[in-house]
Amino acid sequence: MGQTVGPMTDAATAALVRDLGEALEPSRVRADPIELGLYARDASLITGQASVVCFPTSTEEVAAAVRVCRRHRRPFVPRGSGTGLAGGATPAGPLPPVVIVTTKMNRILDVDADQRVAWVQPGVLNLDLSRAVAPFGLHFAPDPSSQQSCSVGGNVANNSGGPHCLLYGVTTAHVLALEVVLPDGSVTLLGGVDPEPDGLDLRGAFVGGEGTMGVATRIAVRLTPLPPQVATLLADFPTMGEAAAAVTGVIAAGVIPAALEMMDATMVEVVEAYVHAGLPTDAAAVLLVEVDGLAGGVAAQTARVEAVLRGHGARTVRVAADPEERALWWKGRKSAFGAIARIAPNYYLHDCVVPRTRLVEVLAAVGRIAADHDLVLGNVFHAGDGNLHPLIVFDRRVPGTLERVHKAGRAILETCVAAGGCLSGEHGIGLEKRDAMDLVFAGADLEAQRWLREAFDPDGCCNPEKVLPRGGSRCGDLEELPAGAWV
Numbered sequence: 001m002g003q004t005v006g007p008m009t010d011a012a013t014a015a016l017v018r019d020l021g022e023a024l025e026p027s028r029v030r031a032d033p034i035e036l037g038l039y040a041r042d043a044s045l046i047t048g049q050a051s052v053v054c055f056p057t058s059t060e061e062v063a064a065a066v067r068v069c070r071r072h073r074r075p076f077v078p079r080g081s082g083t084g085l086a087g088g089a090t091p092a093g094p095l096p097p098v099v100i101v102t103t104k105m106n107r108i109l110d111v112d113a114d115q116r117v118a119w120v121q122p123g124v125l126n127l128d129l130s131r132a133v134a135p136f137g138l139h140f141a142p143d144p145s146s147q148q149s150c151s152v153g154g155n156v157a158n159n160s161g162g163p164h165c166l167l168y169g170v171t172t173a174h175v176l177a178l179e180v181v182l183p184d185g186s187v188t189l190l191g192g193v194d195p196e197p198d199g200l201d202l203r204g205a206f207v208g209g210e211g212t213m214g215v216a217t218r219i220a221v222r223l224t225p226l227p228p229q230v231a232t233l234l235a236d237f238p239t240m241g242e243a244a245a246a247v248t249g250v251i252a253a254g255v256i257p258a259a260l261e262m263m264d265a266t267m268v269e270v271v272e273a274y275v276h277a278g279l280p281t282d283a284a285a286v287l288l289v290e291v292d293g294l295a296g297g298v299a300a301q302t303a304r305v306e307a308v309l310r311g312h313g314a315r316t317v318r319v320a321a322d323p324e325e326r327a328l329w330w331k332g333r334k335s336a337f338g339a340i341a342r343i344a345p346n347y348y349l350h351d352c353v354v355p356r357t358r359l360v361e362v363l364a365a366v367g368r369i370a371a372d373h374d375l376v377l378g379n380v381f382h383a384g385d386g387n388l389h390p391l392i393v394f395d396r397r398v399p400g401t402l403e404r405v406h407k408a409g410r411a412i413l414e415t416c417v418a419a420g421g422c423l424s425g426e427h428g429i430g431l432e433k434r435d436a437m438d439l440v441f442a443g444a445d446l447e448a449q450r451w452l453r454e455a456f457d458p459d460g461c462c463n464p465e466k467v468l469p470r471g472g473s474r475c476g477d478l479e480e481l482p483a484g485a486w487v
């Protein structure tokens with residue numbers, strides 16, 4: 001067994017920086033304290049520590065960077081735009097990892113409009129991809145609210161969702177093939193663009209792997225036709241309970257809308273002050289429902305949804321008059337997390353899923369948890385698939401507040417699981433929920449997940465400490481290998 005590597009010495013860092021600089025180019029390898037600080041966290045509340053940050057531009061450079069990390073016995077963390085909310089891209093562990101950032105790998109490599117397939121580099125931003133293929137009448141269907149800034153590589157790693165994933169499915173339904181730099185520095189292709197690729201679905205295993213199985217360097221995505229007709233409805237309710245019951249009612253009526261989102265009174269107030277979209281600020285809850293498809297079908301579905309909403313107590317139901325009004329409503333929904341800064345400087349955005357039929361009671365329990373912990377909480381979420389996003393708003397400078405936020409977060413999680421739900425709908429487990437995995441998985445389940453992960457990364461060098469409760473790295477204990485040993 002080789003010598004265990006401790007915290008980095010200046011000389012060790014300098015050697016790592018030098019070798020990474022030779023593998024990429026020196027200007028794309030950074031180790032100054034300010035940049036290390038920037039890349040020490042994602043959009044969650046969790047901060048870690050990076051040893052070096054590097055910015056490759058190609059598959060070859062990613063592979064070369066990984067091989068340098070292995071030679072120096074350093075773990076590494078793949079990172080896209082850093083908008084993750086579970087600490088997935090936060091460098092963690094006793095050996096500060098190298099952060100491999102894909103933001104300079106932002107080219108759309110090929111669009112085959114006939115086959116409805118695009119090959120992209122992982123750093124392409126979600127919305128940029130949809131904008132680029134719009135002239136072909138196509139789009140990339142997963143639409144996280146962060147789509148202006150999150151990367152397709154991050155979407156793949158977190159199997160991200162978004163408002164329109166209710167109808168179109170989350171990211172895994174839109175990824176055909178992945179070129180991956182494996183944790184040993186070799187390059188492989190998972191999946192394929194043929195309708196039925198041979199062999200095990202390792203593509204499916206990698207999607208949602210939260211960057212623990214390698215770095216995706218090229219991604220073949222499925223493109224979806226833009227719907228010919230869209231109708232967006234805005235309904236306001238006097239109680240949260242009636243709005244939640246209406247969500248169940250719409251699906252029970254046999255309509256699967258493209259999107260079915262809910263905002264409570266706290267969120268409506270801050271969003272309206274931000275976008276001035278005419279949202280009803282005296283409502284206890286608002287539903288945003290979108291149906292799409294062929295014109296005749298959309299008209300019939302709109303009428304059906306409106307009847308169900310009114311039947312469940314909606315005071316008013318409006319249909320967006322034109323694309324501008326529709327865009328304004330969606331701007332409000334998608335900028336809700338930013339708008340919350342009007343209340344307090346920090347927020348903790350929770351993410352868990354409950355069966356739709358339990359929405360009413362779970363929302364009431366979440367409200368009680370916030371009150372018990374003396375916290376302000378808003379709800380804005382993908383109601384159609386039961387994906388709750390309780391949003392706790394606070395000022396972390398007030399002593400004791402962060403502790404209360406964490407306690408409330410844990411209580412919300414336990415409530416959702418007790419209602420038959422699961423830990424995450426879309427943000428992933430990362431560091432945030434790693435130690436809650438045993439709420440839903442037995443030891444044998446966790447062991448099976450570990451085996452799969454170790455099949456990709458036997459030494460735990462790729463994004464260590466994440467997802468699994470005992471996700472520690474043996475990277476620093478490896479035998480010291482000569483340069484090029486992994487080539």
Ligand SMILES: Cc1cc2nc3c(=O)[nH]c(=O)nc-3n(C[C@H](O)[C@H](O)[C@H](O)COP(=O)(O)OP(=O)(O)OC[C@H]3O[C@@H](n4cnc5c(N)ncnc54)[C@H](O)[C@@H]3O)c2cc1C
Binds near residue numbers: 080102122215
């Ligand atoms: C305001 C706001 C709204 C959001 N709304 C949504 C939403 O509606 N739906 C949703 O699902 N999420 C949402 N998110 C969370 C986040 O935007 C998504 O998880 C997104 O997919 C992360 O992409 P990223 O490029 O920022 O990834 P990062 O945060 O950089 O990384 C996320 C994970 O992916 C891994 N990773 C990144 N790139 C690669 C790669 N090339 N290969 C392998 N692993 C990689 C990282 O190691 C990490 O584990 C929201 C976040 C914010 C801040």
